[in-house]
Amino acid sequence: MDSSELMQLYQDVIVDHNRSPRNFRRIEPCEAAAGCQHADGFNPLCGDKLQLFVQVADGRIADIAFEGSGCAISVASASLMTDAVRGREETGARALMATMQSLLTGQRAVDDALMDEVGKLTALAGVAAFPMRVKCATLCWHTLEAALDGRGQSTTE
Amino acid sequence: MSGLDIDRVRADFPILDQQVNGHALAYLDNAASSQRPRRVLDAMRSYEERDHANVHRGLHTLAARATRAYEEARKTLAAHLGGVSPEEVVFTRGTTESLNLVAAAWGSENLGPGDRILVTELEHHSNIVPWQLIAARTGAEVIAVPVLRDGPMCGHLDQDAFRSMLDERVRVLAVGHVSNALGVINPVAAMAAAARAVGALVVVDGAQAMPHMAVSPAALGADFYAGSGHKMYGPTGIGFLWGRGEVLAGMLPYQGGGEMIRTVSIAGSTWAAPPQRFEAGTPNIVGAVGLAAAVDYLHALGQEAIAARETLLLETATAALEAIPGLRIIGREGPKASVISFVVDGVHPHDLGTILDAAGVAVRAGHHCAMPLMDALGLPATTRASFAFYNTEAEVAALAAGVREAQRIFGTGAGAA
Numbered sequence: 198m199d200s201s202e203l204m205q206l207y208q209d210v211i212v213d214h215n216r217s218p219r220n221f222r223r224i225e226p227c228e229a230a231a232g233c234q235h236a237d238g239f240n241p242l243c244g245d246k247l248q249l250f251v252q253v254a255d256g257r258i259a260d261i262a263f264e265g266s267g268c269a270i271s272v273a274s275a276s277l278m279t280d281a282v283r284g285r286e287e288t289g290a291r292a293l294m295a296t297m298q299s300l301l302t303g304q305r306a307v308d309d310a311l312m313d314e315v316g317k318l319t320a321l322a323g324v325a326a327f328p329m330r331v332k333c334a335t336l337c338w339h340t341l342e343a344a345l346d347g348r349g350q351s352t353t354e
Numbered sequence: 355m356s357g358l359d360i361d362r363v364r365a366d367f368p369i370l371d372q373q374v375n376g377h378a379l380a381y382l383d384n385a386a387s388s389q390r391p392r393r394v395l396d397a398m399r400s401y402e403e404r405d406h407a408n409v410h411r412g413l414h415t416l417a418a419r420a421t422r423a424y425e426e427a428r429k430t431l432a433a434h435l436g437g438v439s440p441e442e443v444v445f446t447r448g449t450t451e452s453l454n455l456v457a458a459a460w461g462s463e464n465l466g467p468g469d470r471i472l473v474t475e476l477e478h479h480s481n482i483v484p485w486q487l488i489a490a491r492t493g494a495e496v497i498a499v500p501v502l503r504d505g506p507m508c509g510h511l512d513q514d515a516f517r518s519m520l521d522e523r524v525r526v527l528a529v530g531h532v533s534n535a536l537g538v539i540n541p542v543a544a545m546a547a548a549a550r551a552v553g554a555l556v557v558v559d560g561a562q563a564m565p566h567m568a569v570s571p572a573a574l575g576a577d578f579y580a581g582s583g584h585k586m587y588g589p590t591g592i593g594f595l596w597g598r599g600e601v602l603a604g605m606l607p608y609q610g611g612g613e614m615i616r617t618v619s620i621a622g623s624t625w626a627a628p629p630q631r632f633e634a635g636t637p638n639i640v641g642a643v644g645l646a647a648a649v650d651y652l653h654a655l656g657q658e659a660i661a662a663r664e665t666l667l668l669e670t671a672t673a674a675l676e677a678i679p680g681l682r683i684i685g686r687e688g689p690k691a692s693v694i695s696f697v698v699d700g701v702h703p704h705d706l707g708t709i710l711d712a713a714g715v716a717v718r719a720g721h722h723c724a725m726p727l728m729d730a731l732g733l734p735a736t737t738r739a740s741f742a743f744y745n746t747e748a749e750v751a752a753l754a755a756g757v758r759e760a761q762r763i764f765g766t767g768a769g770a771a
Contacts, residue, residue: 200712203708203709203712203763206708207705207709207763207764212763212764215764216700216764216765242720243704243719243720243721243735244720244721244725244728244734244735245704245734246734266734267702267704267734268702268703268704268705269702269705269764270704270705327708329708330704330708333704
């Protein structure tokens with residue numbers, strides 16, 4: 198790691214989404230009968246916490262919001278994720294989840310095809326150079342999966 | 355001049371002389387695990403290459419040498435603990451196993467419904483969870499002395515609350531000598547005296563005190579005192595439990611196996627005397643040898659010289675960090691060991707940890723295995739810099755510069771609009 202990798206990690210988009218997270222609120226009431234799923238994400242290693250609310254209508258993510266506390270990577274990742282999956286088909290959100298997993302773990306390089314697929318989420322690509330921080334970025338995605346699956350909780354263990 | 359020759363001291367620790375991420379390593383995570391001097395590494399290697407066999411069995415020469423090395427290590431440690439009897443020193447895997455041993459072996463015979471185990475909000479999880487386990491099995495209850503949440507002594511234990519919680523229901527006081535998370539030194543002697551006055555057993559987690567000061571657990575008024583080799587310049591996987599002789603003698607074994615028995619028949623067995631009663635199985639012999647070499651090393655440097663050096667580092671680092679706008683030290687006031695826990699406005703400890711690592715500075719960021727303390731102080735996490743005598747003022751400066759760099763990245767601190 199060197200300072201350029203550090204700059205790659207903490208680029209302006211990340212710093213901005215950490216300082217002013219988008220969709221940082223609750224959806225209330227959030228009732229399963231009305232298509233709203235709620236899940237808690239927790240990283241027991243570092244204490245990052247995330248509460249995710251997902252409103253699904255006709256197989257599409259109509260609204261998504263989160264609250265929680267954590268490092269800049271975890272907050273920015275959740276913020277970017279909510280922007281990215283809002284309005285998507287549930288299946289499309291799950292596909293994006295898989296793509297992000299391979300991007301964040303360095304199994305997939307950033308190229309034009311990837312940028313088309315993930316858009317602004319490319320800003321998180323720098324995480325791959327910091328293996329200790331990958332779970333910070335994936336916590337929100339695991340939590341989204343738990344919410345869509347109707348499981349209430351997700352941990353990064 | 356009784357001061358340490360810092361260049362010579364650093365030369366004793368081969369690991370310190372390296373570049374990390376393009377910068378000179380500044381190892382400021384000593385409270386998590388300290389580094390080992392050559393003397394420790396050499397003693398362990400020499401034992402492995404010349405003397406190893408199993409202990410307390412076998413009549414051959416190597417068995418005798420191994421047994422002697424192991425028992426000499428016990429004597430070295432006993433002498434270091436204020437001259438206690440070697441029979442009162444049990445080798446364990448570390449502080450965690452020591453505390454589990456007391457909770458399980460003493461607790462299962464002596465605790466019951468209505469009894470209270472008094473821990474503190476400052477404790478490491480290893481001095482909370484073993485007590486919760488035995489409480490669940492015996493019907494006893496775990497309660498905690500609170501820390502002061504604000505005021506000048508924020509982060510220190512609330513001694514008024516402690517005294518108000520003491521009554522005859524309290525059967526155990528389990529308290530850390532030095533807080534791993536904040537570095538504050540608890541008034542253990544006074545607390546032990548008060549707890550003993552109501553008939554409570556006094557169990558002290560000494561893991562964070564042993565590297566910094568000369569400790570005499572019997573004089574402190576403790577019944578048990580636990581420590582870890584790797585926090586005091588020795589190897590991992592070895593630690594100790596000192597127990598008052600008469601208390602140890604009244605306890606049943608913690609684990610069964612070889613070494614801890616006197617006789618075994620299918621109808622039943624009898625136990626060896628302490629300390630062997632609590633050392634089932636082949637022990638970590640080379641670990642004990644390494645721990646004893648670490649004790650010898652500390653004596654060679656001199657406990658006073660170590661304390662003077664660490665006080666200087668603590669004061670220098672406190673001043674350097676406090677000069678940074680937006681930085682707040684948690685548990686600032688002494689008495690303290692050379693540990694500084696802090697938070698920085700707008701910079702999460704994990705991000706700070708990564709940014710410092712990029713500058714070669716190793717610190718701990720997180721809850722420090724002290725989640726109840728973090729909850730009490732309303733903090734998700736802190737960054738902790740913990741200093742050993744081999745650290746330098748240049749490393750303190752690298753820490754402070756790294757914090758300022760983090761503030762620059764996040765657009766906070768002095769330069770922020």
